[in-house]
Amino acid sequence: MTVRIQREPFDPAAEVKALIGRRTDIGAVVTFTGICRGADDGKPVAAMTLEHYPGMAEAEIERHVVEAQARWPLMGVTVIHRHGRMVPGDDIVLVVTMSSHRGDAFAAAEFLMDYLKTRAPFWKKEEGPEEAGWVTAKADDDAAAARWAAAGTATGSQD
Amino acid sequence: MTVRIQREPFDPAAEVKALIGRRTDIGAVVTFTGICRGADDGKPVAAMTLEHYPGMAEAEIERHVVEAQARWPLMGVTVIHRHGRMVPGDDIVLVVTMSSHRGDAFAAAEFLMDYLKTRAPFWKKEEGPEEAGWVTAKADDDAAAARWAAAGTATGSQD
Amino acid sequence: MKILYFAWVRERVGKAEETVEPPAGVATVADLMEWLAGRDEAYAYAFENRRVIRAALDQTHARPEAAIAGAREIAFFPPMTGG
Protein backbone atom coordinates (compact mmCIF):
# COMPACT_ATOMS: atom_id res chain seq x y z
CA MET A 1 0.00 0.00 0.00
CA THR A 2 1.23 3.46 -0.90
CA VAL A 3 -0.63 6.50 0.46
CA ARG A 4 0.84 9.95 -0.04
CA ILE A 5 -0.39 13.49 0.47
CA GLN A 6 1.85 15.87 -1.43
CA ARG A 7 2.04 19.30 -2.99
CA GLU A 8 4.02 18.07 -6.03
CA PRO A 9 2.47 16.58 -9.19
CA PHE A 10 2.54 12.79 -9.57
CA ASP A 11 3.41 10.45 -12.43
CA PRO A 12 0.74 7.74 -12.85
CA ALA A 13 2.94 5.59 -15.13
CA ALA A 14 5.82 5.60 -12.63
CA GLU A 15 3.43 4.72 -9.79
CA VAL A 16 1.98 1.79 -11.76
CA LYS A 17 5.44 0.53 -12.67
CA ALA A 18 6.61 0.75 -9.04
CA LEU A 19 3.52 -1.11 -7.86
CA ILE A 20 3.81 -3.97 -10.38
CA GLY A 21 7.54 -4.47 -9.97
CA ARG A 22 8.42 -7.94 -11.23
CA ARG A 23 5.12 -9.59 -10.35
CA THR A 24 3.42 -11.72 -13.00
CA ASP A 25 0.21 -12.53 -11.11
CA ILE A 26 -1.43 -9.18 -11.85
CA GLY A 27 -3.97 -9.32 -14.66
CA ALA A 28 -5.79 -6.02 -14.22
CA VAL A 29 -4.63 -2.50 -13.41
CA VAL A 30 -7.17 0.29 -12.99
CA THR A 31 -6.06 3.88 -12.58
CA PHE A 32 -8.26 6.85 -11.79
CA THR A 33 -6.92 10.36 -12.20
CA GLY A 34 -8.96 13.34 -10.98
CA ILE A 35 -8.19 16.58 -12.78
CA CYS A 36 -8.88 20.24 -11.93
CA ARG A 37 -11.57 21.48 -14.35
CA GLY A 38 -11.87 24.95 -15.82
CA ALA A 39 -15.53 25.22 -14.85
CA ASP A 40 -17.77 23.81 -12.10
CA ASP A 41 -21.53 23.70 -12.71
CA GLY A 42 -21.09 26.31 -15.42
CA LYS A 43 -19.05 28.75 -13.29
CA PRO A 44 -15.52 29.38 -14.59
CA VAL A 45 -12.71 28.28 -12.28
CA ALA A 46 -9.36 30.06 -12.64
CA ALA A 47 -7.65 27.99 -9.94
CA MET A 48 -8.40 26.04 -6.80
CA THR A 49 -6.68 25.57 -3.48
CA LEU A 50 -6.94 22.27 -1.68
CA GLU A 51 -6.65 22.43 2.10
CA HIS A 52 -6.25 19.25 4.12
CA TYR A 53 -5.93 17.98 7.68
CA PRO A 54 -2.36 16.66 7.90
CA GLY A 55 -2.16 13.39 9.77
CA MET A 56 -5.88 12.64 9.62
CA ALA A 57 -5.88 12.72 5.80
CA GLU A 58 -3.24 9.99 5.60
CA ALA A 59 -4.86 7.96 8.40
CA GLU A 60 -8.35 8.20 6.89
CA ILE A 61 -7.15 7.13 3.43
CA GLU A 62 -5.11 4.28 4.89
CA ARG A 63 -8.16 3.01 6.79
CA HIS A 64 -10.12 2.90 3.54
CA VAL A 65 -7.34 1.15 1.66
CA VAL A 66 -7.28 -1.49 4.41
CA GLU A 67 -11.06 -1.86 4.02
CA ALA A 68 -10.72 -2.19 0.22
CA GLN A 69 -8.06 -4.87 0.71
CA ALA A 70 -10.43 -6.76 3.01
CA ARG A 71 -13.29 -6.56 0.49
CA TRP A 72 -11.42 -7.44 -2.71
CA PRO A 73 -8.34 -9.58 -3.42
CA LEU A 74 -6.02 -6.73 -4.37
CA MET A 75 -2.36 -7.08 -5.26
CA GLY A 76 -1.51 -3.43 -4.92
CA VAL A 77 -3.09 -0.08 -4.11
CA THR A 78 -1.68 3.42 -4.49
CA VAL A 79 -3.50 6.59 -3.49
CA ILE A 80 -1.90 10.00 -3.96
CA HIS A 81 -3.80 13.20 -3.14
CA ARG A 82 -2.32 16.60 -3.80
CA HIS A 83 -2.86 19.74 -1.74
CA GLY A 84 -2.09 23.40 -2.43
CA ARG A 85 -3.00 25.54 -5.41
CA MET A 86 -3.93 23.95 -8.75
CA VAL A 87 -5.02 25.33 -12.11
CA PRO A 88 -7.36 23.70 -14.66
CA GLY A 89 -5.71 20.69 -16.24
CA ASP A 90 -3.61 19.88 -13.15
CA ASP A 91 -3.91 16.39 -11.67
CA ILE A 92 -5.46 16.34 -8.18
CA VAL A 93 -5.78 12.72 -7.15
CA LEU A 94 -4.55 9.30 -8.29
CA VAL A 95 -5.92 5.89 -7.35
CA VAL A 96 -4.29 2.73 -8.70
CA THR A 97 -5.70 -0.73 -7.96
CA MET A 98 -4.31 -4.06 -9.12
CA SER A 99 -5.78 -7.54 -9.02
CA SER A 100 -5.81 -10.82 -10.90
CA HIS A 101 -9.25 -9.97 -12.23
CA ARG A 102 -10.72 -6.78 -13.60
CA GLY A 103 -13.98 -6.73 -11.63
CA ASP A 104 -12.14 -6.51 -8.32
CA ALA A 105 -9.76 -3.78 -9.52
CA PHE A 106 -12.63 -1.66 -10.90
CA ALA A 107 -14.77 -2.05 -7.77
CA ALA A 108 -11.92 -1.18 -5.41
CA ALA A 109 -10.97 1.92 -7.40
CA GLU A 110 -14.57 3.19 -7.40
CA PHE A 111 -14.96 2.43 -3.70
CA LEU A 112 -11.80 4.36 -2.84
CA MET A 113 -12.77 7.36 -4.97
CA ASP A 114 -16.28 7.50 -3.47
CA TYR A 115 -14.79 7.48 0.02
CA LEU A 116 -12.10 10.03 -0.80
CA LYS A 117 -14.85 12.39 -1.99
CA THR A 118 -16.92 12.12 1.17
CA ARG A 119 -14.69 11.05 4.07
CA ALA A 120 -11.11 12.21 3.43
CA PRO A 121 -10.48 15.58 5.12
CA PHE A 122 -9.80 17.78 2.10
CA TRP A 123 -11.56 21.02 1.17
CA LYS A 124 -11.53 22.80 -2.17
CA LYS A 125 -11.70 26.56 -2.54
CA GLU A 126 -12.26 27.68 -6.11
CA GLU A 127 -11.12 31.01 -7.51
CA GLY A 128 -13.48 32.40 -10.13
CA PRO A 129 -12.65 35.37 -12.36
CA GLU A 130 -13.64 37.74 -9.52
CA GLU A 131 -14.32 35.87 -6.30
CA ALA A 132 -13.29 32.75 -4.43
CA GLY A 133 -15.56 30.31 -2.65
CA TRP A 134 -15.48 26.99 -0.85
CA VAL A 135 -16.91 24.11 -2.84
CA THR A 136 -20.00 22.62 -1.22
CA ALA A 137 -20.34 18.87 -0.78
CA LYS A 138 -22.56 17.11 -3.32
CA ALA A 139 -25.48 14.89 -2.42
CA ASP A 140 -24.47 12.69 -5.39
CA ASP A 141 -21.16 11.95 -3.73
CA ASP A 142 -22.83 10.94 -0.46
CA ALA A 143 -25.15 8.64 -2.42
CA ALA A 144 -22.18 7.14 -4.28
CA ALA A 145 -20.37 6.44 -1.02
CA ALA A 146 -23.49 5.07 0.68
CA ARG A 147 -23.95 2.28 -1.87
CA TRP A 148 -20.79 0.55 -0.54
CA ALA A 149 -22.36 0.19 2.90
CA ALA A 150 -25.18 -1.89 1.42
CA ALA A 151 -23.30 -3.72 -1.32
CA GLY A 152 -21.32 -6.82 -0.58
CA THR A 153 -17.78 -7.77 -1.40
CA ALA A 154 -16.14 -9.06 -4.55
CA THR A 155 -18.10 -8.64 -7.78
CA GLY A 156 -17.05 -11.79 -9.57
CA SER A 157 -13.96 -13.32 -11.03
CA GLN A 158 -13.78 -11.89 -14.52
CA ASP A 159 -10.19 -11.25 -15.59
CA MET B 1 -12.17 8.00 -30.53
CA THR B 2 -8.96 6.01 -30.99
CA VAL B 3 -9.19 2.27 -31.70
CA ARG B 4 -6.06 0.37 -32.63
CA ILE B 5 -5.16 -3.28 -33.02
CA GLN B 6 -1.41 -3.63 -33.00
CA ARG B 7 1.44 -6.04 -32.37
CA GLU B 8 3.63 -3.42 -30.62
CA PRO B 9 3.41 -2.52 -26.92
CA PHE B 10 1.53 0.66 -25.99
CA ASP B 11 2.27 3.54 -23.62
CA PRO B 12 -0.77 4.33 -21.43
CA ALA B 13 0.64 7.69 -20.27
CA ALA B 14 1.23 8.86 -23.85
CA GLU B 15 -2.28 7.76 -24.87
CA VAL B 16 -3.83 9.67 -21.96
CA LYS B 17 -1.80 12.77 -22.75
CA ALA B 18 -2.78 12.64 -26.43
CA LEU B 19 -6.44 12.23 -25.54
CA ILE B 20 -6.54 15.14 -23.05
CA GLY B 21 -4.61 17.57 -25.24
CA ARG B 22 -5.30 21.09 -24.01
CA ARG B 23 -8.85 20.45 -22.77
CA THR B 24 -9.77 21.68 -19.29
CA ASP B 25 -13.30 20.23 -19.10
CA ILE B 26 -12.13 16.71 -18.22
CA GLY B 27 -12.43 15.89 -14.53
CA ALA B 28 -12.00 12.12 -14.55
CA VAL B 29 -9.70 9.76 -16.44
CA VAL B 30 -10.01 6.01 -15.97
CA THR B 31 -7.51 3.63 -17.51
CA PHE B 32 -7.71 -0.13 -17.56
CA THR B 33 -4.65 -2.17 -18.49
CA GLY B 34 -4.96 -5.91 -18.98
CA ILE B 35 -1.74 -7.82 -18.41
CA CYS B 36 -0.58 -11.32 -19.40
CA ARG B 37 -0.41 -13.39 -16.20
CA GLY B 38 2.09 -16.11 -15.40
CA ALA B 39 -0.65 -18.54 -14.37
CA ASP B 40 -4.28 -19.11 -15.28
CA ASP B 41 -6.49 -21.01 -12.82
CA GLY B 42 -3.34 -22.41 -11.21
CA LYS B 43 -1.76 -23.64 -14.48
CA PRO B 44 1.55 -21.97 -15.32
CA VAL B 45 1.60 -19.92 -18.51
CA ALA B 46 4.95 -19.45 -20.24
CA ALA B 47 3.52 -17.28 -23.03
CA MET B 48 0.33 -16.66 -24.94
CA THR B 49 -0.52 -15.90 -28.53
CA LEU B 50 -3.45 -13.67 -29.35
CA GLU B 51 -5.11 -14.31 -32.69
CA HIS B 52 -7.64 -11.84 -34.05
CA TYR B 53 -9.97 -11.27 -36.98
CA PRO B 54 -8.50 -8.25 -38.79
CA GLY B 55 -11.16 -5.82 -39.89
CA MET B 56 -13.91 -7.25 -37.74
CA ALA B 57 -11.91 -6.65 -34.53
CA GLU B 58 -11.60 -2.91 -35.25
CA ALA B 59 -15.23 -2.65 -36.43
CA GLU B 60 -16.59 -4.51 -33.40
CA ILE B 61 -14.63 -2.39 -30.93
CA GLU B 62 -15.63 0.83 -32.71
CA ARG B 63 -19.30 -0.19 -32.51
CA HIS B 64 -18.99 -0.61 -28.77
CA VAL B 65 -17.16 2.68 -28.33
CA VAL B 66 -20.02 4.38 -30.20
CA GLU B 67 -22.48 2.66 -27.88
CA ALA B 68 -20.51 3.76 -24.81
CA GLN B 69 -20.50 7.34 -26.12
CA ALA B 70 -24.29 7.17 -26.50
CA ARG B 71 -24.75 5.85 -22.96
CA TRP B 72 -22.38 8.15 -21.08
CA PRO B 73 -21.19 11.73 -21.69
CA LEU B 74 -17.61 10.86 -22.59
CA MET B 75 -14.96 13.35 -23.68
CA GLY B 76 -12.53 10.79 -25.01
CA VAL B 77 -12.12 7.04 -25.46
CA THR B 78 -9.06 5.06 -26.47
CA VAL B 79 -8.99 1.29 -26.93
CA ILE B 80 -5.81 -0.51 -27.93
CA HIS B 81 -5.69 -4.30 -28.19
CA ARG B 82 -2.49 -6.15 -28.98
CA HIS B 83 -2.15 -9.35 -30.97
CA GLY B 84 0.73 -11.76 -31.40
CA ARG B 85 2.88 -13.50 -28.80
CA MET B 86 3.11 -12.15 -25.25
CA VAL B 87 4.89 -13.29 -22.11
CA PRO B 88 3.75 -12.82 -18.50
CA GLY B 89 3.95 -9.17 -17.49
CA ASP B 90 3.29 -7.89 -21.02
CA ASP B 91 0.40 -5.49 -21.51
CA ILE B 92 -2.44 -6.91 -23.65
CA VAL B 93 -5.19 -4.31 -23.74
CA LEU B 94 -5.70 -0.66 -22.81
CA VAL B 95 -8.99 1.18 -22.32
CA VAL B 96 -8.98 4.89 -21.48
CA THR B 97 -12.21 6.79 -20.79
CA MET B 98 -12.55 10.48 -19.95
CA SER B 99 -15.50 12.46 -18.66
CA SER B 100 -16.37 15.45 -16.50
CA HIS B 101 -17.48 13.09 -13.75
CA ARG B 102 -15.97 9.91 -12.39
CA GLY B 103 -19.07 7.71 -12.39
CA ASP B 104 -19.44 7.97 -16.16
CA ALA B 105 -15.77 7.30 -16.84
CA PHE B 106 -15.75 4.21 -14.57
CA ALA B 107 -18.96 2.80 -16.03
CA ALA B 108 -17.83 3.26 -19.64
CA ALA B 109 -14.46 1.61 -18.99
CA GLU B 110 -16.12 -1.42 -17.35
CA PHE B 111 -18.69 -1.66 -20.13
CA LEU B 112 -15.98 -1.63 -22.80
CA MET B 113 -13.87 -4.23 -21.03
CA ASP B 114 -16.85 -6.54 -20.49
CA TYR B 115 -17.67 -6.32 -24.20
CA LEU B 116 -14.07 -6.74 -25.32
CA LYS B 117 -13.96 -9.97 -23.32
CA THR B 118 -17.07 -11.46 -24.84
CA ARG B 119 -17.68 -9.86 -28.26
CA ALA B 120 -14.37 -8.70 -29.77
CA PRO B 121 -12.96 -11.39 -32.08
CA PHE B 122 -9.74 -12.28 -30.27
CA TRP B 123 -8.61 -15.72 -29.14
CA LYS B 124 -5.89 -16.56 -26.63
CA LYS B 125 -3.73 -19.65 -26.89
CA GLU B 126 -1.63 -20.27 -23.81
CA GLU B 127 1.70 -22.08 -23.79
CA GLY B 128 2.26 -24.08 -20.63
CA PRO B 129 5.59 -25.68 -19.71
CA GLU B 130 4.79 -28.65 -21.96
CA GLU B 131 1.65 -28.05 -23.99
CA ALA B 132 -0.36 -25.25 -25.56
CA GLY B 133 -4.10 -24.81 -25.46
CA TRP B 134 -6.81 -22.38 -26.43
CA VAL B 135 -8.32 -20.49 -23.53
CA THR B 136 -12.00 -21.28 -23.04
CA ALA B 137 -14.54 -18.51 -22.61
CA LYS B 138 -15.64 -17.86 -19.03
CA ALA B 139 -19.27 -17.84 -17.90
CA ASP B 140 -18.31 -14.99 -15.55
CA ASP B 141 -17.42 -12.84 -18.52
CA ASP B 142 -20.74 -13.51 -20.21
CA ALA B 143 -22.53 -12.58 -16.99
CA ALA B 144 -20.47 -9.39 -16.70
CA ALA B 145 -21.36 -8.38 -20.25
CA ALA B 146 -25.03 -9.29 -19.82
CA ARG B 147 -25.54 -6.83 -16.96
CA TRP B 148 -25.16 -3.92 -19.41
CA ALA B 149 -28.14 -5.10 -21.43
CA ALA B 150 -30.39 -4.74 -18.38
CA ALA B 151 -28.78 -1.73 -16.72
CA GLY B 152 -29.60 1.76 -17.89
CA THR B 153 -27.36 4.62 -18.88
CA ALA B 154 -25.39 7.12 -16.84
CA THR B 155 -24.80 6.25 -13.19
CA GLY B 156 -24.93 9.72 -11.71
CA SER B 157 -23.08 12.94 -11.82
CA GLN B 158 -20.36 12.52 -9.24
CA ASP B 159 -17.16 14.22 -10.29
CA MET C 1 -18.36 -17.00 -50.92
CA LYS C 2 -15.26 -16.53 -48.84
CA ILE C 3 -15.03 -18.42 -45.56
CA LEU C 4 -12.59 -17.63 -42.75
CA TYR C 5 -11.67 -19.83 -39.81
CA PHE C 6 -10.06 -18.73 -36.55
CA ALA C 7 -8.39 -20.30 -33.50
CA TRP C 8 -9.11 -24.01 -33.02
CA VAL C 9 -11.67 -24.07 -35.84
CA ARG C 10 -8.85 -22.94 -38.16
CA GLU C 11 -6.46 -25.53 -36.70
CA ARG C 12 -8.98 -28.35 -37.12
CA VAL C 13 -10.06 -27.40 -40.65
CA GLY C 14 -6.39 -26.98 -41.53
CA LYS C 15 -6.71 -23.68 -43.34
CA ALA C 16 -7.39 -20.03 -42.50
CA GLU C 17 -9.63 -19.27 -45.45
CA GLU C 18 -11.13 -20.66 -48.61
CA THR C 19 -13.78 -19.92 -51.21
CA VAL C 20 -16.73 -22.33 -51.41
CA GLU C 21 -19.87 -22.66 -53.51
CA PRO C 22 -22.48 -24.39 -51.33
CA PRO C 23 -25.52 -25.91 -53.05
CA ALA C 24 -28.79 -23.98 -53.26
CA GLY C 25 -30.40 -25.57 -50.18
CA VAL C 26 -27.75 -24.08 -47.86
CA ALA C 27 -29.61 -20.97 -46.71
CA THR C 28 -28.51 -20.19 -43.13
CA VAL C 29 -25.37 -20.11 -41.03
CA ALA C 30 -26.49 -23.39 -39.42
CA ASP C 31 -27.04 -24.97 -42.87
CA LEU C 32 -23.55 -23.90 -43.92
CA MET C 33 -21.98 -25.43 -40.81
CA GLU C 34 -23.83 -28.69 -41.45
CA TRP C 35 -22.75 -28.74 -45.09
CA LEU C 36 -19.11 -27.99 -44.18
CA ALA C 37 -19.16 -30.72 -41.49
CA GLY C 38 -20.05 -33.25 -44.17
CA ARG C 39 -17.10 -32.46 -46.42
CA ASP C 40 -14.43 -34.63 -44.79
CA GLU C 41 -13.08 -35.79 -41.44
CA ALA C 42 -11.19 -32.54 -40.73
CA TYR C 43 -14.35 -30.46 -41.20
CA ALA C 44 -16.40 -32.99 -39.26
CA TYR C 45 -13.98 -32.64 -36.34
CA ALA C 46 -13.96 -28.82 -36.56
CA PHE C 47 -17.76 -28.65 -36.56
CA GLU C 48 -18.51 -31.61 -34.30
CA ASN C 49 -19.84 -29.38 -31.51
CA ARG C 50 -21.59 -26.78 -33.60
CA ARG C 51 -23.39 -25.14 -30.72
CA VAL C 52 -20.18 -23.62 -29.38
CA ILE C 53 -19.02 -22.25 -32.73
CA ARG C 54 -19.76 -18.58 -33.41
CA ALA C 55 -20.20 -17.01 -36.83
CA ALA C 56 -19.87 -13.58 -38.39
CA LEU C 57 -21.47 -12.42 -41.63
CA ASP C 58 -19.47 -9.66 -43.27
CA GLN C 59 -17.67 -9.00 -39.98
CA THR C 60 -20.79 -8.76 -37.83
CA HIS C 61 -21.81 -11.40 -35.28
CA ALA C 62 -24.58 -13.63 -36.71
CA ARG C 63 -26.89 -16.24 -35.19
CA PRO C 64 -27.21 -19.78 -36.59
CA GLU C 65 -30.59 -18.95 -38.16
CA ALA C 66 -29.22 -15.90 -40.04
CA ALA C 67 -29.59 -16.09 -43.85
CA ILE C 68 -26.29 -16.19 -45.70
CA ALA C 69 -27.61 -14.97 -49.07
CA GLY C 70 -25.59 -11.99 -50.27
CA ALA C 71 -22.81 -12.34 -47.69
CA ARG C 72 -19.35 -11.82 -49.14
CA GLU C 73 -17.42 -13.13 -46.10
CA ILE C 74 -18.47 -15.66 -43.48
CA ALA C 75 -16.25 -16.48 -40.50
CA PHE C 76 -16.39 -19.34 -37.99
CA PHE C 77 -14.62 -19.25 -34.64
CA PRO C 78 -14.83 -20.35 -31.00
CA PRO C 79 -16.24 -18.06 -28.28
CA MET C 80 -14.02 -15.00 -28.00
CA THR C 81 -11.37 -14.77 -25.30
CA GLY C 82 -9.84 -11.35 -25.85
CA GLY C 83 -9.41 -8.44 -23.48
Add this chain to the structure above:
Amino acid sequence: MKILYFAWVRERVGKAEETVEPPAGVATVADLMEWLAGRDEAYAYAFENRRVIRAALDQTHARPEAAIAGAREIAFFPPMTGG
Protein backbone atom coordinates in the same frame (compact mmCIF):
# COMPACT_ATOMS: atom_id res chain seq x y z
CA MET D 1 -7.37 20.39 24.72
CA LYS D 2 -6.14 21.36 21.28
CA ILE D 3 -8.75 22.47 18.74
CA LEU D 4 -8.18 22.69 14.98
CA TYR D 5 -10.32 24.50 12.43
CA PHE D 6 -10.34 23.93 8.66
CA ALA D 7 -11.71 25.62 5.53
CA TRP D 8 -14.47 28.17 6.17
CA VAL D 9 -14.71 27.25 9.86
CA ARG D 10 -11.05 28.31 10.16
CA GLU D 11 -11.67 31.49 8.17
CA ARG D 12 -14.65 32.47 10.31
CA VAL D 13 -13.01 31.71 13.65
CA GLY D 14 -9.94 33.56 12.43
CA LYS D 15 -7.37 31.00 13.53
CA ALA D 16 -6.23 27.51 12.52
CA GLU D 17 -5.76 26.12 16.02
CA GLU D 18 -5.87 26.98 19.69
CA THR D 19 -5.84 25.35 23.12
CA VAL D 20 -8.99 25.70 25.23
CA GLU D 21 -10.15 24.61 28.69
CA PRO D 22 -13.94 24.21 28.49
CA PRO D 23 -15.88 24.05 31.78
CA ALA D 24 -16.88 20.72 33.32
CA GLY D 25 -20.39 20.57 31.81
CA VAL D 26 -19.01 20.43 28.23
CA ALA D 27 -19.09 16.66 27.70
CA THR D 28 -19.77 16.03 24.00
CA VAL D 29 -18.77 17.35 20.57
CA ALA D 30 -22.15 19.15 20.41
CA ASP D 31 -21.60 20.69 23.85
CA LEU D 32 -18.19 21.93 22.73
CA MET D 33 -19.64 23.54 19.59
CA GLU D 34 -22.29 25.26 21.66
CA TRP D 35 -19.74 26.51 24.18
CA LEU D 36 -17.44 27.77 21.38
CA ALA D 37 -20.37 29.51 19.64
CA GLY D 38 -20.95 31.53 22.81
CA ARG D 39 -17.41 32.90 23.04
CA ASP D 40 -17.73 35.87 20.65
CA GLU D 41 -19.21 36.96 17.34
CA ALA D 42 -16.58 35.24 15.19
CA TYR D 43 -17.23 31.88 16.88
CA ALA D 44 -20.98 32.48 16.74
CA TYR D 45 -20.70 33.05 12.99
CA ALA D 46 -18.46 30.00 12.48
CA PHE D 47 -20.85 27.73 14.42
CA GLU D 48 -24.16 29.36 13.45
CA ASN D 49 -25.22 26.33 11.39
CA ARG D 50 -23.83 23.58 13.58
CA ARG D 51 -25.60 20.75 11.79
CA VAL D 52 -23.36 21.08 8.73
CA ILE D 53 -20.11 21.18 10.71
CA ARG D 54 -18.22 17.90 11.02
CA ALA D 55 -15.86 16.97 13.82
CA ALA D 56 -12.95 14.63 14.37
CA LEU D 57 -11.67 13.37 17.73
CA ASP D 58 -7.99 12.50 17.59
CA GLN D 59 -8.16 12.39 13.78
CA THR D 60 -11.17 10.09 13.55
CA HIS D 61 -14.62 11.25 12.39
CA ALA D 62 -16.91 11.76 15.40
CA ARG D 63 -20.65 12.36 15.81
CA PRO D 64 -22.06 15.33 17.79
CA GLU D 65 -23.00 13.03 20.68
CA ALA D 66 -19.45 11.62 21.03
CA ALA D 67 -17.84 12.23 24.43
CA ILE D 68 -14.77 14.45 24.31
CA ALA D 69 -13.24 13.32 27.58
CA GLY D 70 -9.64 12.23 27.05
CA ALA D 71 -9.35 13.59 23.50
CA ARG D 72 -6.05 15.31 22.81
CA GLU D 73 -7.10 16.93 19.51
CA ILE D 74 -10.54 17.95 18.30
CA ALA D 75 -11.09 19.35 14.79
CA PHE D 76 -14.07 21.17 13.26
CA PHE D 77 -14.60 21.51 9.52
CA PRO D 78 -17.23 21.66 6.76
CA PRO D 79 -18.29 18.56 4.80
CA MET D 80 -15.28 17.22 2.88
CA THR D 81 -14.82 18.05 -0.79
CA GLY D 82 -11.63 16.22 -1.74
CA GLY D 83 -10.99 13.68 -4.44
